[in-house]
Amino acid sequence: MKIILYCSPSKQKVESHFFFIFTKYDRDNSMKTGIIGGSGLYRISSAEDGREITLQTPFGEPSAPYYAVENQGHTFYFLPRHGAAHHILPSEINHRANIHGFKQLGIEQLISISAVGSLQPQYRPRDMVLVDQYVDRTKASDRHTFFGRGAVAHVAFAEPVCRRLHQSMSALLAQVVEAHSAHQSVQIHRSGTYVNMEGPAFSTRAESQWYHRMGFDVIGMTTLAEAKLAREAEICFACLSMVTDYDSWHEEEEAVNAGMVLQTMRDNVSLAHDFITALLANPPVDDPACSCHHALDHALMTQPARMPPETRDALQIILQRTCTPV
Ligand SMILES: [Zn+2]
Numbered sequence: 001m002k003i004i005l006y007c008s009p010s011k012q013k014v015e016s017h018f019f020f021i022f023t024k025y026d027r028d029n030s031m032k033t034g035i036i037g038g039s040g041l042y043r044i045s046s047a048e049d050g051r052e053i054t055l056q057t058p059f060g061e062p063s064a065p066y067y068a069v070e071n072q073g074h075t076f077y078f079l080p081r082h083g084a085a086h087h088i089l090p091s092e093i094n095h096r097a098n099i100h101g102f103k104q105l106g107i108e109q110l111i112s113i114s115a116v117g118s119l120q121p122q123y124r125p126r127d128m129v130l131v132d133q134y135v136d137r138t139k140a141s142d143r144h145t146f147f148g149r150g151a152v153a154h155v156a157f158a159e160p161v162c163r164r165l166h167q168s169m170s171a172l173l174a175q176v177v178e179a180h181s182a183h184q185s186v187q188i189h190r191s192g193t194y195v196n197m198e199g200p201a202f203s204t205r206a207e208s209q210w211y212h213r214m215g216f217d218v219i220g221m222t223t224l225a226e227a228k229l230a231r232e233a234e235i236c237f238a239c240l241s242m243v244t245d246y247d248s249w250h251e252e253e254e255a256v257n258a259g260m261v262l263q264t265m266r267d268n269v270s271l272a273h274d275f276i277t278a279l280l281a282n283p284p285v286d287d288p289a290c291s292c293h294h295a296l297d298h299a300l301m302t303q304p305a306r307m308p309p310e311t312r313d314a315l316q317i318i319l320q321r322t323c324t325p326v
Pocket of ligand 1: 162163164165235236237290291292293
């Protein structure tokens with residue numbers, strides 16, 4: 001069977017003798033938003049009103065079933081990145097499967113919530129940081145992309161979060177903090193550079209002091225991969241991080257340990273739940289023209305016809321918009 005493929009933006013014509021069909025995934029007119037929860041946030045309070053969806057992906061199994069909750073014609077899908085029982089190490093999380101699952105569900109926007117350590121004095125425990133930059137200290141970048149195995153693409157990542165979604169989440173978070181007296185002491189930081197270490201052990205004091213002197217703001221183990229994969233999947237992405245500790249650079253504060261993180265998380269998680277409740281009541285409006293939704297326009301280096309069939313099959317939902325069979 002001979003099929004001609006056109007890949008935007010150049011509309012360069014390539015010919016393939018492979019039998020190659022892009023599956024048409026379910027895309028209706030309703031808006032869909034994904035939420036990923038981290039340590040301490042394993043379900044959303046409205047989950048009892050929703051339904052559970054178990055998905056398989058070409059990249060393996062997501063961390064857990066997705067919980068779907070609907071409001072005002074907007075569907076939210078929640079996923080706990082460490083699993084419902086918090087049994088998946090940061091380096092064991094199958095980020096590709098998690099984000100591919102969200103893509104299958106048709107989400108346009110993804111909000112990532114996580115716990116972080118502070119690297120600067122002004123980021124106090126219990127504060128909220130809307131992360132807008134990342135530094136990669138992982139050794140797993142080959143697992144933080146959908147590409148490889150005969151398919152090459154390079155997405156732009158200078159601005160790793162969606163500015164539009166970042167601003168709307170910042171405004172909503174400010175409303176939540178103002179509306180609840182229990183959160184009045186929480187300071188919202190609208191910018192912050194997140195060092196993504198691998199873990200599972202926390203930083204040494206030397207590492208933490210180095211990050212502090214470099215001027216980075218917070219440290220965590222998970223969300224950079226989500227930002228990269230969301231960009232490749234052309235999904236708008238924003239990251240809310242809850243500060244739990246001062247890592248181990250601070251001379252007057254106790255070095256971080258898991259008990260300290262969990263205690264602060266217990267305080268922080270009520271704010272996370274209040275934020276999600278507000279989010280469900282005020283669904284974020286997507287903008288189809290947002291540049292995130294066109295991230296692959298100038299990224300794909302390998303024509304699908306030249307990719308190994310199994311790689312092309314695994315990528316079909318990722319490339320569905322960019323490469324149109326005719
Ligand atoms: Zn966007």
